[in-house]
Every structure is written in structure tokens, then in C-alpha cells.
Amino acid sequence: MYQNLLFDWSGTLVNDLPPTLFATNAVLEENGALAMELSEFRDRFRLPYPEFYEEVLPGVPIASLEDTFRSAFHQSPEQVTVLPHAREMMEWCAGQKIRCIVLSSMDASIFAKQAKELKMNHFFEEIYAGVIDKRDRIGDILTRHDLDPSRTAFVGDMVHDIDTAHHGGIASVAVTTGYDPQVRLEKAEPTHLFHDLTAFREWLETQPTRA
Ligand SMILES: [Mg+2]
Numbered sequence: 001m002y003q004n005l006l007f008d009w010s011g012t013l014v015n016d017l018p019p020t021l022f023a024t025n026a027v028l029e030e031n032g033a034l035a036m037e038l039s040e041f042r043d044r045f046r047l048p049y050p051e052f053y054e055e056v057l058p059g060v061p062i063a064s065l066e067d068t069f070r071s072a073f074h075q076s077p078e079q080v081t082v083l084p085h086a087r088e089m090m091e092w093c094a095g096q097k098i099r100c101i102v103l104s105s106m107d108a109s110i111f112a113k114q115a116k117e118l119k120m121n122h123f124f125e126e127i128y129a130g131v132i133d134k135r136d137r138i139g140d141i142l143t144r145h146d147l148d149p150s151r152t153a154f155v156g157d158m159v160h161d162i163d164t165a166h167h168g169g170i171a172s173v174a175v176t177t178g179y180d181p182q183v184r185l186e187k188a189e190p191t192h193l194f195h196d197l198t199a200f201r202e203w204l205e206t207q208p209t210r211a
Helices: 018-032 037-044 049-056 062-075 088-096 108-117 136-143 158-167 182-187 198-205
Strands: 004-007 099-103 126-128 152-156 171-177 192-194
Touching: 004 192, 018 037, 018 062, 037 049, 049 062, 088 198, 099 136, 126 136, 136 158, 136 192, 152 158, 158 171, 158 182, 171 198, 182 192, 192 198
Parallel strands: 004 099, 004 152, 099 126, 152 171, 171 192
Antiparallel strands: none
């Protein structure tokens, strides 16, 4: 049974796809590229996101893209919402005394605003936001919080999250509620794959508590 869970944010606990697409298209159009439909965006977007931008807008400095992205994100007509099952999952973890930490690539200022507005902050022991490459931080986080790798899993919706878990020597829990489609997640060989966080919680409930 996992005693510690690291959570990705976008696509795992919240649905930010509409404002993310809106902001990405603002970045593309400002730099002379064509806006993307949702299907193209989901097909092409990947983490670490500088790799995606280098592919779609080669040579444009990432810092200038981030500025445009941030301001456009806040102007999006569609807002970020907590995904179905997510709040229930976090409340269940709190009841089980499972330690929860966020590890997200999302811009730290955008993250702080969302977590406050959605009243999600209190579920987490620590929040690591604005992490461009999660593989670079996972080892440090395990050490800093004294997390036993055999009792720790990283829950995420993208291949990069699974790669990060592999890099840290911990289990990976892929959920199909977010950006990467199931077929792509499966190729990255996650330890577990669930269609949502309730399915993950129900599996956890079948596991011996302290084994
Ligand atoms: Mg995500």
C-alpha cells in the first residue's frame, strides 16, 4: 500500500485544457503560427514543454512565450475546474493519512491562484510548481521528505509523469483523465493505469493497509 502520493496537477486533479489551449493559441498567433484545434494540440503537446515550443515555434525564446501564455491564460473565457473524483480522492487520502505532494510543470503563479480559488491547498504537504523537467527534481523530493520509494507513487496523466516515476525509482499511476491518450500512456509502461482517481482509490482499498 502506498503511504505517499505525488500528484501531477493539470489533467490529474484539475481540467485546465480549455484555458491551456486558449493560451497556447495566443502564443502561437502572436508569433505568426496558426492556432491549433484541440485534437492537434493533444496530439502534439508534450512535457517538458520547451521541447513542444521548440517544435512549433523554433528559435523563439521560451521566456517571452511564458509571459504571453501567463497573461492569456488569465483572460481565457473558460476556467479551470476540479476534475470529477479528484476532491473525493484527496479527502480519502487525508482520512487515510496518506502524505500528498504536488509536482507540476504549471507556472507557479498560475498554480497558486488556482489552488487557492479551488480550495485545494490544504490537501498537500508541499507543492512543487513550475518544474520544467520533473525528472530533475524527483530524487531531491524523495530525499527531502524522507519518502520510502517502495511506498511512494507518482500519479499523472502524461508520459513525462511516468518517465519521472521511473527515473525516481517509484511506482507510476497513469490516469486517462488528462492530456495524453491511453495508448500513449501504455507505451510508457506505467505500474498502474486507471480511468479515473476513483478507480485508483478502489484499488487502493483492496490493498493491505500497512503491508
Ligand atoms: Mg498533467
